[in-house]
Amino acid sequence: MGHIQITPSILNSDFARLGEEVARIPGADWVHVDVMDNHFVPNLTFGPAMVEALARVSPVPLDAHLMIEDADRNAPAYVEAGCGSVTFHVEAAKAPVRLAREIRAAGARASMALKPATPIEPYEDLLSELDMVLIMTVEPGFGGQRFLDLCLPKIRRARAMMDKHGLETWLQVDGGVSLETIERCAEAGADVFVAGSAVYSAQDPDAMVAALRERAAAARS
Numbered sequence: 001m002g003h004i005q006i007t008p009s010i011l012n013s014d015f016a017r018l019g020e021e022v023a024r025i026p027g028a029d030w031v032h033v034d035v036m037d038n039h040f041v042p043n044l045t046f047g048p049a050m051v052e053a054l055a056r057v058s059p060v061p062l063d064a065h066l067m068i069e070d071a072d073r074n075a076p077a078y079v080e081a082g083c084g085s086v087t088f089h090v091e092a093a094k095a096p097v098r099l100a101r102e103i104r105a106a107g108a109r110a111s112m113a114l115k116p117a118t119p120i121e122p123y124e125d126l127l128s129e130l131d132m133v134l135i136m137t138v139e140p141g142f143g144g145q146r147f148l149d150l151c152l153p154k155i156r157r158a159r160a161m162m163d164k165h166g167l168e169t170w171l172q173v174d175g176g177v178s179l180e181t182i183e184r185c186a187e188a189g190a191d192v193f194v195a196g197s198a199v200y201s202a203q204d205p206d207a208m209v210a211a212l213r214e215r216a217a218a219a220r221s
């Protein structure tokens with residue numbers, strides 16, 4: 001398991017002041033940008049031009065979570081836009097191995113996401129091609145949803161698979177992660193934690209990042 005990383009999602013931040021919003025979380029490891037196309041999910045956010053502008057001002061690297069169809073064709077633009085990590089959904093990729101290799105060759109970390117009903121088992125042999133696996137703990141599309149405990153066994157199975165193959169692949173959780181739920185995720189084997197509403201509804205977002213980090217670390221010891 002890698003060191004604990006906290007990745008605030010800007011989905012529930014103030015879109016009119018995004019530069020200032022990312023400046024409020026200098027203690028984060030990454031900024032999580034939720035790209036939605038209104039097809040893969042029933043919501044629409046932003047595209048590569050806006051992500052590129054945000055990458056120029058962000059104090060920490062960008063972690064793009066692409067909830068878009070035709071990931072094979074659309075994902076490379078987010079590496080070009082300056083993201084340090086690019087996550088595509090396996091449900092939206094026709095050739096996930098080729099896409100992961102393309103993302104890595106272009107200079108970013110390659111990551112693959114699974115919706116709550118998508119099993120990890122068919123992808124065991126792909127894990128070595130990935131820098132990170134994202135296990136969704138809500139149905140993708142919106143921030144502020146309730147954490148789905150039913151995803152915890154999949155986090156455990158994914159971590160066991162990575163250990164079995166001696167892989168250093170990061171394991172990210174996204175959706176409903178808060179001071180209340182982060183311990184369960186850490187105990188199950190996650191090491192990268194996305195938190196959107198928990199961070200941006202806090203009075204002091206950077207203090208919330210520190211509190212989440214501390215709680216995840218406590219769950220491990």
Ligand SMILES: O=C(CO)[C@H](O)[C@H](O)COP(=O)(O)O
Pocket residue numbers: 009011012032034065067138139140141142143144145174175176177194195196197198
């Ligand atoms: O991918 C996402 C939604 O599809 C978001 O990253 C996620 O929901 C973060 O927000 P919150 O912590 O409020 O659930």
Ligand SMILES: [Co+2]
Pocket residue numbers: 009032033034065174194
């Ligand atoms: Co996300």
